[in-house]
Amino acid sequence: MNPSHHPIAIVGAGLGGLTLARVLHVHGIPATVYEADPSEQSRMQGGQLDIHEADGQRALADADLTDEFRAIIHEGAEASRVLDQDGKLLFDAPDDGTGRRPEVLRGDLRRILLDSLPDRTVRWGHKVTGTRPLGDGRHELTFANGATVTSGLLVGADGAWSKIRPLLSDAEPEYTGTTFIETYLYDADERHTAAAEAVGAGAMYALTPGKGIIAHREAGNILHTYVILNRSAEWIAAIDFTDAASATARVAAEFDGWAPELTALITDGETAPVARTIHTLPDGHRWQRAPGVTLLGDAAHLMPPSGDGANLAMLDGAELGKAIAAHPDDAEAALTAYEEALFPRTAPVYTQAHDMLDLLLGERAPFGFLDLFNGSNAERTSS
Numbered sequence: 001m002n003p004s005h006h007p008i009a010i011v012g013a014g015l016g017g018l019t020l021a022r023v024l025h026v027h028g029i030p031a032t033v034y035e036a037d038p039s040e041q042s043r044m045q046g047g048q049l050d051i052h053e054a055d056g057q058r059a060l061a062d063a064d065l066t067d068e069f070r071a072i073i074h075e076g077a078e079a080s081r082v083l084d085q086d087g088k089l090l091f092d093a094p095d096d097g098t099g100r101r102p103e104v105l106r107g108d109l110r111r112i113l114l115d116s117l118p119d120r121t122v123r124w125g126h127k128v129t130g131t132r133p134l135g136d137g138r139h140e141l142t143f144a145n146g147a148t149v150t151s152g153l154l155v156g157a158d159g160a161w162s163k164i165r166p167l168l169s170d171a172e173p174e175y176t177g178t179t180f181i182e183t184y185l186y187d188a189d190e191r192h193t194a195a196a197e198a199v200g201a202g203a204m205y206a207l208t209p210g211k212g213i214i215a216h217r218e219a220g221n222i223l224h225t226y227v228i229l230n231r232s233a234e235w236i237a238a239i240d241f242t243d244a245a246s247a248t249a250r251v252a253a254e255f256d257g258w259a260p261e262l263t264a265l266i267t268d269g270e271t272a273p274v275a276r277t278i279h280t281l282p283d284g285h286r287w288q289r290a291p292g293v294t295l296l297g298d299a300a301h302l303m304p305p306s307g308d309g310a311n312l313a314m315l316d317g318a319e320l321g322k323a324i325a326a327h328p329d330d331a332e333a334a335l336t337a338y339e340e341a342l343f344p345r346t347a348p349v350y351t352q353a354h355d356m357l358d359l360l361l362g363e364r365a366p367f368g369f370l371d372l373f374n375g376s377n378a379e380r381t382s383s
């Protein structure tokens, strides 16, 4: 039997791939999204994202989902504060109510995108394991479940470890030397009062050179913590994260002597700690145009988290969707227009992303990070 053919195949149902599918749908263009996860609910979608006017919100407008987006905003969560390791407040910026960078849960955002697509747009349980160019811009995709399809236009929206990227580029992600370790506390105000007070209404940063604790108050009275550590890959690999209690103790030991309301964010964690080693593609990663295939989001420009990655992925999806709609009979013209704008748009963000890691954990921490807030209306409670 011949494999089924899909004029537009998108690999990856993350925020970038789904935004592309939605913007195409708005323009009356069907697409199929192949996703490795077995279902929408099979994996926790991670924390809160602030969605910027210049990229994420613009993409949602192109997706005709601004009202749906407004309905999932976590009001008040734009507050920020910086503490020292003794729990002393160094800086406090309440939510100013301008709503310029509203916070939403990643899972909620993914859901409004999924709900906006026709049935069977996303094919769950389709993990790409192989790709083969067939000529004339067509490709064959092979999946772990044994299925095979062919594509007219193929988009790699499959994140950091993209299986589509090797069709265009030899670049591979490299470890930055920083790892984020996630924990969650639930019913925070009632059961974790001191930690909840330390975090406040929005984001809390407690930073010293080489290590820190960042926590967000999420909708539903939840504290979501990222412990951030500059440590070698070997050091991280030596922690057995399948043994939650010993992994928690090992991570907490790095914060010996810190204020108990801060270390409680680790030691009272109600989910097994999850390590996210932070990788990056080479700065300004780009590729030569190849017929019938392109990349978006982390597959195209993986970089350290600086609050931009999901926003950029959505903007990529929207821009690619509009480029395809503008060149309905010429996929190569669409991909050329998309990539000519993509590379200069993302190259400077690599520098900002690396600079952000340095502000969080570099030798001047937390003062480099505090400088970011200079010029805002926030109250500086200590020098």
Ligand SMILES: Cc1cc2nc3c(=O)[nH]c(=O)nc-3n(C[C@H](O)[C@H](O)[C@H](O)COP(=O)(O)OP(=O)(O)OC[C@H]3O[C@@H](n4cnc5c(N)ncnc54)[C@H](O)[C@@H]3O)c2cc1C
Pocket: 011, 012, 013, 014, 015, 016, 017, 034, 035, 036, 037, 048, 049, 050, 126, 127, 128, 129, 157, 158, 159, 160, 161, 162, 163, 180, 226, 276, 296, 297, 298, 299, 305, 306, 307, 308, 309, 310, 311, 312, 313
């Ligand atoms: C700790 C941390 C914190 C972050 N915080 C923020 C933040 O606050 N704000 C922000 O804007 N960004 C943040 N980011 C960055 C953001 O998460 C990413 O940039 C964003 O998710 C990229 O979206 P994407 O759609 O390109 O890829 P992804 O979200 O990675 O989605 C890729 C999809 O492809 C699927 N997939 C992968 N391989 C295959 C395969 N072989 N076959 C089929 N499907 C496959 C995956 O299952 C997934 O659903 C953070 C990142 C990290 C690590």
